[in-house]
Amino acid sequence: MREHSRRSRTYEYYVKLRYTETRVCRSAFMSLHGITRKKLQILMGKRILSPTGTPTQDRRGRTGNSKSIVGPPLDHVHEHIGNLVVIASHYSRAHSPHRRYLETGLTITELHANYVQWMETTYTGEGCVSPRFYRTVFTRDYNIVFRPPKTDLCNRCELLKSTIAHKETQEVNVDADIKTLEDHQKLAEEIQQLLSLAEKESRVAPPDSQLRTICIDLQQTLPCPRLHTGVAYYKRKMWIYNFCVYDLNKKKGNMYVWQEMTARRGSDEIGSCILKWLESELTDPGNQFKRLRIFCDNCAGQNKNSNIVVMALRLIHALTLDKVELVFMVPGHSFLPCDRAFGYIEKKIRKCRHIYSPTDYLRIIRKAVGEENNVNCHGED
Ligand SMILES: [Zn+2]
Structure with missing residues (x-):
């Protein structure tokens, strides 16, 4: 009597050609389908364990040994x-x-x-x-x-918000903090409204208006060269500075671009740029004004310092102007028209793969905010 075979299953390999199925050996089956022996083993031996030949459920992650961390x-x-x-x-x-x-x-x-x-x-x-x-x-x-x-974000808002959130979890009274936050946001809003009002006023102001309103801001420093090669990440770059004077009356921007080798970006340079702008404006006889209002952010090193105030005083003493108003926005809430122009520039820069020289930057800035945006760009070509 024949002994019972220890094999639990036998595999037969068939290849279908038109309507007839031909039985072939395993090697032929593998070479005809271009599959390896391992693949075949996975399909048959390791995964298909059910007698019907249907693949069993995936057991990954269901071994029961994994320690899930809870509590x-x-x-x-x-x-x-x-x-x-x-x-x-x-x-x-x-x-x-x-x-x-x-x-x-x-x-x-x-x-x-x-x-x-x-x-x-x-x-x-x-x-x-x-x-x-x-x-x-x-x-x-x-x-x-x-x-x-x-x-940039408002540090004060974020600090107050997180303080309130933290105190609430500790069940401490937060009324005072909420009041401080509201007062701060109200002030920020009021100054922003002042700017919107100035924008509206300057739009309807006659061309010979004695009051001229401008916004000034320095763009985030631009690294030169701007490369994406590995080595460039470890080298110090030269910074390019771009200062914008945006005239709300004329709806016209002026950008002053220089590199850190030429000058720094302190109050002296900011003052010089404002004077340069003023000089070019006042040389035109049909373009005279006596009062200047400047909207700017709170950067102490650039706008909010004694040098700028002294520059304004000098303009008054020299009888160039009668009155200069400096309006400082609340930090973190200063959305000036200059930012719009900077946004266009940054968008353009992001699209450029490599920027090799300051001249390249100048070209990009001119392209981003050129004549069509009514922006004049002054720089060292
Ligand atoms: Zn704030």
């Missing part, structure tokens, strides 16, 4: 991430309302190291989760990115 360790991770000082962006809020930003240069690995230290002091003796688990929670449950927000 206090997970709560501690959430608490640590919740304590991070994150900021929302004013501009990108419309596109991604829930996205928050963290300081640039930070990484999740560094955050985990910080978490380990925090655990040692806050929950001494309790175990920490692995960097991998921390990363999973951070990326899965939060929408926080490590990059600078597109535009």
Whole structure:
């Protein structure tokens, strides 16, 4: 009597040619389909275990040995991430309302190291989760990115908001903080309205108006050359400065571009640019005015300092002007018309792969905010 075979199953290989199926050997089957023996083994031996030949369910992650972290360790991770000082962006809020930003240069690995230290002091003796688990929670449950927000934010608003949020969790009275935040935002709004009003007024002002309103701002420094090769990340770049004087009456911008080898970007240079603009305006006999109103941000090194005030006083003593008003926007809430022009420039720069020289920058700036935007660009060609 024939002994019972130990084989649990037998495989037969068929190749279909038109309507007839021809039985072939395994080697022929593999070479005809261009598959390897391993692939065949996976299909038959390892995965198809059911007698009917249907593939069994995927067992990945269902071995029952995995340790899922729940309870206090997970709560501690959430608490640590919740304590991070994150900021929302004013501009990108419309596109991604829930996205928050963290300081640039930070990484999740560094955050985990910080978490380990925090655990040692806050929950001494309790175990920490692995960097991998921390990363999973951070990326899965939060929408926080490590990059600078597109535009500068108001530190005061963010500080007050996080103070309120923190105090609320501690069940402390926050009325005073809410009042401070409201007052601050009200002031910011009032000054912004003042600017809108000035814009409206200058739009309807007659050409011989004695009051001229301008906005001034320095663009974020531009690195030169701008390259994307690895080595360029480790070298110091030369900075290019771009100062904008935007005339609200004429709806015309003037940009002054220079490099750090020529001059710095302090109050002297800002004053010189304003004087240069004033000189070019006042040389035109049909373009006379006696009062100047300047809207600017709070940068102490550039706009808000005694040098600028002295420059204004000198203009009055020299009888060039009768009155100079300096209007400082609330920090973090200064959305000046100059920013619009800078936005066009930055958009253009992002599209350029490489920028090699200051002349290239000048060309890009002229292209971005040229004649069609009514912007004059002055620079060292
Ligand atoms: Zn603010």
